Amino acid sequence: MISDVTGILLAGGKSRRMGADKRFLTVGEQTLLERSCNILSRIFERVCIVIAQDSQPLETPVPVLRDLIPSCGSLGGMYTGLHQAATPYIFLSACDMPFIHADLIRYMVDVKDEVDIVLGYWNGRPQPTHAVYSRNCLSVVEALVRSGDLKLQRLLTTPALRVRLITEDEIRKIDPEGRSFLNVNTPSDLELARSLCADQREDRGGAPSERA
Template sequence: MTGIVLAGGKSSRMGFNKACIEFGGKRLIEATVDCLRALFPEVLIIANDPPLYAYLGVKVIPDLIPDSGSLGGIYTGLSAASHPACFFVACDMPFLNADLIKLLIREAEGWDVVVPRVGGELQPLHAVYAKSCLPLIKEAIDGGVLKIARFFPKAKVKIIEEPAIRAVDPHLLGFMNVNTPPELDQAEAIRRQQCSLQRSAHS
């Protein structure tokens, strides 16, 4: 399986490139790539400004179909990947959980899509997609339907429900993303709390 970071968004609500946010001494994109490198034999970044990420030492691929949103990013990643299935994650998730990602990988055999559902909402930007999705995604993009989950009814989809997710990620932090400055402040507060708890545990 290939691990893929989607970093092609416009970050309009944040006001600057979310991938380059410093968090815990690393840029978000660096922490995300490091996490995926530990789990996957191949890691790709989908972004339209490859020179910005060249220093990370992984292949950076621009969108094959411009202006097609995250769905287009998934299409590009599946097209470029060496492996038959890919785990996709957005570049703005500061608390990625390796055990949670492994749970999705274990469930992937025989499915087109493996997607978590948290609080009743699917999490399509933290999910596994097989190359068998390519024609379905192309059909959706050609029809101007860019909402990711809209192609799911035509695919074999395995939904991972919240109880199974909480078993490996009790507070569901793996799905937290930072779209806005207040969300970034909230994430920083959680990180500081985690650091404080770790210091207490070791003292």
């Protein structure tokens, strides 16, 4: 178990494009929230869920934090996670990513020590909600939140922060199809995730699809 990184799961509960609370939609035999919590809890000694200030309470054994600053999206959730974590780093993930891969997360954590940010680069795009962030990011995140600039990608161009991109070639060695970065935002995304999960179960002879 990793002790110097806290797993932070963003579960705001807005789900505007889905039309239903994504956290409680099932993929396989678990809800999206359960899938992500279970993976992170196998990796990190400390795991927290961050929800919006106006979100419905969650019944979960994992500690739940409400956003310290309201209505700031993922950047606000990151701020809350960095501010509240007792560790020098956090691993940030979103609960609508049903196929996060424990081995890829561990790989990213393993290369964190000389940098402030470690994140995947997939399909020509950085993946800021599947990333490791150091406490050194906190002041930059706070300044962005206070200014109303809520794009996580802004952190990547901040000269004071050292960034390590995990390339597609590196990712493919662990997660060949990059399923770690699949987000479930719409009903069609949910249908795809359920189909992929069913395929995994068939490939494994009916074994659970969650990756440890």
